[in-house]
Amino acid sequence: MGLDFAPMEGVTSRDFREIHAACFPGVDRYWIPxxxxxxxxxxxxxxxxxxxxxxxxxxxxxxxxxxxxxxxxxxxxxxxxxxxxxxxxxxxxxxxxxxxxxxxxxxxxxxxxxxxxxxxxxxxxxxxxxxxxxxxxxxxxxxxxxxxxxxxxxxxxxxxxxxxxxxxxxxxxxxxxxxxxxxxxxxxxxxxxxNLFTGADVQRTQAEYPGLAGLMLGRGLLADPALITRCKGGTRRREALIAFHEELAARYLCYMHPDGAVLPKFKELWLYLSLLLPDERAWKRLRKCTRWADFHPLALGLLQNEALLEEAAFSRLD
Ligand SMILES: Cc1cc2nc3c(=O)[nH]c(=O)nc-3n(C[C@H](O)[C@H](O)[C@H](O)COP(=O)(O)O)c2cc1C
Known part of the structure; x- marks a missing residue:
């Protein structure tokens, strides 16, 4: 059963899709917003x-x-x-x-x-x-x-x-x-x-509807970009998360204003990515940043040093 990455306007741009595919194998198809x-x-x-x-x-x-x-x-x-x-x-x-x-x-x-x-x-x-x-x-x-x-x-x-x-x-x-x-x-x-947010959600849905062409995952993949990789037997590697984050930032900075465009795009991504962190105050600190120069080291430090949850804490968004 195919597992596709949902189209998400303003988030899953061509740069995003290509860098994601290079860092996290397993997504069958990427939908263009x-x-x-x-x-x-x-x-x-x-x-x-x-x-x-x-x-x-x-x-x-x-x-x-x-x-x-x-x-x-x-x-x-x-x-x-x-x-x-x-x-x-x-x-x-x-x-x-x-x-x-x-x-x-x-x-x-x-x-x-x-x-x-x-x-x-x-x-x-x-x-x-x-x-x-x-x-x-x-x-x-x-x-x-x-x-x-x-x-x-x-x-x-x-x-x-x-x-x-x-x-x-x-x-x-x-x-x-x-x-x-x-x-x-x-x-x-x-x-x-x-709402396919965890490997268990994916497995349950596959078992419930065995005749489906496939499933499509959106926010679950923003929170845990390795979710489909893991569903297909792979692991979430911290180095892959860091590489994805840094390559996407570098690509956007080539043609977008750091504070005016890259910062809001990364805040939208981190609204979900921060659900992987045990401490929800991390998102509050990121959200307050008004300059990319403050946001970026904070975000990178979280990815490098913080413990990561097994499953993203989606209940925080309720
Ligand atoms: C920021 C954002 C942008 C979206 N853009 C599109 C879009 O361009 N086309 C579309 O069909 N759905 C779009 N969606 C809906 C998603 O593709 C998906 O249907 C939705 O997030 C529900 O799936 P999920 O629970 O796995 O996140 C968007 C959703 C969000 C949150």
Whole structure:
């Protein structure tokens, strides 16, 4: 069963993915955070850089499109196919207020009839196989029942389900019953995503749904970048964690402002990475830093000297 690294906009950049793959073997595929098609139907220099396959190659990358416009989706899918990709993913899950208010991401789940028309348009003569990543509704898990028969109608190459509503963002428990309904009713290959934070979570989910195409892990891998390596029989090596941290910092510092851009990016990463440390005050100290020159030695020192927990303490985020 494949174990993929979730797309995380603003975090799992191309630099991040390539350095992670070099330091932590075992991730089957890395999903590229969503690309929003531009009105001019031109890939920007930044989008092209993110889509460059690099050492991972087309087979280990999944590009994703965020739009509610079928013509824009088709254009982006064609452009992505022309680069050499063999699959494109549709985002039906992004919960961000600015995205949902425009009817994109999880906003597309609000009107099942409109979603049906959108899917009909993009699946008709699609230029390449389309996979979908979705939530189970906007406000209420009961909405899933109306969405399932619509999803069942289209030749989705693989469906990733994050069993939460848009309203739930990433908080609280997941709706396992909604995922079971999908497994029972949908003909397409399925992937589970949500709250897989430990090796035991991964094992339990693999045992519970043996027929799945795979699992997708997001925050669990930010907290313990070796989580998939460990699930596949490897170990978490402190030197690998340090190398990952230092190489990512060095790469970002080549083209980003230390305090204005690298610091906020590393704070977002450390929100999760600090869950590996027994002392939760470490994160409070890191969070207070206003300069990269203060943050970096503190963060590196923690990685070099502190004990690391066996499993990340996700309960601290509740
Ligand atoms: C900061 C952040 C950025 C994200 N960006 C994307 C994205 O670009 N596309 C997407 O489909 N999901 C995105 N997600 C959702 C994750 O891919 C994943 O579904 C979510 O984190 C739940 O999985 P987890 O419990 O393993 O973290 C993002 C989540 C976070 C926290």
């Amino acid at each position: 969503f690309l929003s098609p531009t009105a001019s139907h031109q890939l920007t220099a930044r989008q092209l850089r993110e889509l460059e396959p690099g050492p991972l190659g087309f087979d280990r990358l999944v590009p994703q499109i965020l739009t509610k416009d079928a013509a824009d989706f088709r254009w982006a899918a064609e452009a992505i196919g022309a680069l050499g990709y063999r699959e494109v993913n549709l985002n039906l899950g992004c919960p961000s207020g600015t995205v949902v208010s425009k009817g994109k991401g999880a906003g597309l789940l609000r009107d099942p009839a409109a979603l049906d028309r959108f899917l009909e348009a993009i699946f008709t003569n699609a230029p390449l196989p389309i996979s979908v990543k979705t939530r189970i509704g906007v406000n209420d898990p009961a909405e899933w029942e109306a969405l399932l028969p619509i999803l069942a109608r289209y030749p989705i190459s693989e469906l990733t389900v994050h069993p939460r509503t848009r309203r739930e963002f990433y908080k609280g428990g997941i709706h396992a019953d909604a995922f079971r309904r999908a497994a029972a009713l949908l003909p397409c290959p399925l992937r589970f995503n949500g």
